[in-house]
Amino acid sequence: EEEEEEEEPNSEYTSSTQFLFGVLAVLLEVSMSGFASIYFEKVIKTADEKLTVWDRNYQLALHSILLYSIYSFVERNYFTLDPPPYRPLHDFSHVAWTLAFLGGGGGLLVAMTVKVADSIVKTLAVSIAIVTSTLASHFLLGGPLDLPMTIGALIVALAVLNYTLDATYSS
Secondary structure, three states, X not given: OOOOOOOXXXXXXXXXXXXXXXXXXXXHHHHHHHHHHHHHHHHHHOOOOOOOHHXXXXXXXXXXXXXXXXXXXXXXXXXXXXXOOOOOOOOOOHHXXXXXXXXXXXXXXXXXXXXXXXXXXXXXXXXXXXXXXXXXXXXXXXXOOOHHHHHHHHHHHHHHHHHHHOOOOOO
């Protein structure tokens, strides 16, 4: 009897494809985030409408609730003839609720920051926060701190210095 050998996909090809897909996904996310940040700043600072930051956040929240509700029904297959009991927040722990409220509060802080400052300052602040949390994770919890992370931290530091010391807009 001859045993048929199953051909395994080339792991090098799969690995490089996954890496390329990951890089493209990150580039798309960064581009969309930048567009959203600039658009949000434009909407907040436009004088045509008299909506406050709170009004805009309610608008965003209502759209998010609608989209995530649809996703929840589709993901858990509630459109069948015999659906399971619907308990969307059943598995939320105290930590999950705390993180949800912290995320919401952070969103309000970002909106208020954009109202007063601009998107570049917000992006620099987020970058500094990421570098600070990475360094704290490394020194306090023994997290990884390799060459790409170090290069990224240096790029953030140079960007902050470049923005801070730029005399182009000084009066």
